[in-house]
Amino acid sequence: MTSTTDPALTELLNSRIRDVQDYPKPGVLFKDIAPLLADAEAFGALTRALAERAKELGATKVVGLEARGFVLAAPAAVAAGLGFVPIRKKGKLPGDVFSRSYDLEYGSATLEVQCDAFEPGEKVLVVDDVLATGGTIAASLDLVQEAGAELVGVVVLMELGFLTGREKLVPHLHGAPLETLVVV
Numbered sequence: 001m002t003s004t005t006d007p008a009l010t011e012l013l014n015s016r017i018r019d020v021q022d023y024p025k026p027g028v029l030f031k032d033i034a035p036l037l038a039d040a041e042a043f044g045a046l047t048r049a050l051a052e053r054a055k056e057l058g059a060t061k062v063v064g065l066e067a068r069g070f071v072l073a074a075p076a077a078v079a080a081g082l083g084f085v086p087i088r089k090k091g092k093l094p095g096d097v098f099s100r101s102y103d104l105e106y107g108s109a110t111l112e113v114q115c116d117a118f119e120p121g122e123k124v125l126v127v128d129d130v131l132a133t134g135g136t137i138a139a140s141l142d143l144v145q146e147a148g149a150e151l152v153g154v155v156v157l158m159e160l161g162f163l164t165g166r167e168k169l170v171p172h173l174h175g176a177p178l179e180t181l182v183v184v
Ligand SMILES: O=P(O)(O)OC[C@H]1O[C@H](OP(=O)(O)OP(=O)(O)O)[C@H](O)[C@@H]1O
Pocket: 065, 066, 067, 068, 069, 103, 104, 105, 109, 128, 129, 130, 131, 132, 133, 134, 135, 136, 137, 165
């Protein structure tokens, strides 16, 4: 068992995710992680599991995806003794950036990473909160590759099982593992 496949951890995390119907628009069942973040035990356990996985996979940087991905990835990077790299929505990062546009369950957006975010040979773990359609993570994986880093894994807190994000990600993973702690 890896740090991200512990059934007790999955149960704890799942119990702290709140369903909000019709947010941010009708027909969407929004998965709210605010109760999880507010619970020191659950947030701490998640942070330790992510950090452990980063070390097991040999990552040299943890990448977080704006905005909720930052909240999970940054403390995990610190706990693992690694640096953090942000992938941000368009227009938020100074200097030269790589860009990718993508579709969301409830809209569309463009993500960017700084061209000098990684040193040669860096190994990256990508962390986010939700895998829904897969558009956000697919765009992010392409950005990591374009910026010259090696992807060693993707860990997502929750996977919306009724969408097909996992299939969409396969060509973007280049063989790296995709792990989700909770399938909802
Ligand atoms: O698999 P997908 O269909 O791409 O959806 C998943 C993404 O959607 C949410 O981000 P959102 O852009 O809503 O922003 P936030 O984190 O800034 O709230 C979530 O945090 C994931 O990053």
